[in-house]
Amino acid sequence: MVKLNVNGKTYDVNAEPDTPLLWTIREHVGLTGTKYGCGVAQCGACSVHINGNLVRSCSYPLSAVKPTDKITTIEGLSAKRSHPVQVAWAAVDVPQCGYCQSGQIMAAASLLKKNPHPTDRDIDEAMTNICRCGTYQRIRAAVHMAADLNTKGGRQVATDELLNHTAGLTVVDAGKV
Ligand code: FES
Numbered sequence: 001m002v003k004l005n006v007n008g009k010t011y012d013v014n015a016e017p018d019t020p021l022l023w024t025i026r027e028h029v030g031l032t033g034t035k036y037g038c039g040v041a042q043c044g045a046c047s048v049h050i051n052g053n054l055v056r057s058c059s060y061p062l063s064a065v066k067p068t069d070k071i072t073t074i075e076g077l078s079a080k081r082s083h084p085v086q087v088a089w090a091a092v093d094v095p096q097c098g099y100c101q102s103g104q105i106m107a108a109a110s111l112l113k114k115n116p117h118p119t120d121r122d123i124d125e126a127m128t129n130i131c132r133c134g135t136y137q138r139i140r141a142a143v144h145m146a147a148d149l150n151t152k153g154g155r156q157v158a159t160d161e162l163l164n165h166t167a168g169l170t171v172v173d174a175g176k177v
Pocket residue numbers: 035036037038039040041042043044045046047056057058059
């Protein structure tokens with residue numbers, strides 16, 4: 001039995017030590033916002049944060065997780081999808097099929113923590129997640145918007161920007177696709 005701290009809650013997980021963290025999160029913890037794409041750390045669909053660091057969970061064995069590690073999935077990134085990246089994603093209407101998007105959002109949140117104002121080149125270099133629908137232009141636009149929201153700070157500013165940018169757009173919950 002292994003104790004996992006996911007999104008601030010502790011779960012007792014009974015799985016083999018070599019089980020990828022991705023399957024532990026999906027099958028044992030029951031959070032399905034984190035997706036399986038390639039299974040070999042190439043596409044980024046399975047991205048989560050461990051202690052704030054971006055990890056491709058399909059290639060991270062359960063045995064590598066320490067009891068003190070704090071795992072964050074798309075479901076735990078913010079309360080009510082209020083993280084600036086989620087707000088910007090909705091405002092720019094980034095997702096197409098949506099499958100890659102929880103991984104993209106987790107990667108963008110990680111990037112902005114390390115580099116609050118990335119250039120397009122920084123975004124391309126840091127975010128190697130694959131999107132088969134080719135939403136890369138909208139991803140870049142949303143990362144820049146999230147950087148602006150972070151600078152101005154506060155949910156109200158984010159909400160105001162969202163309203164300014166999104167008349168008529170549908171807000172998408174990338175954690176539910
Ligand atoms: S499923 Fe993990 S990187 Fe593709």
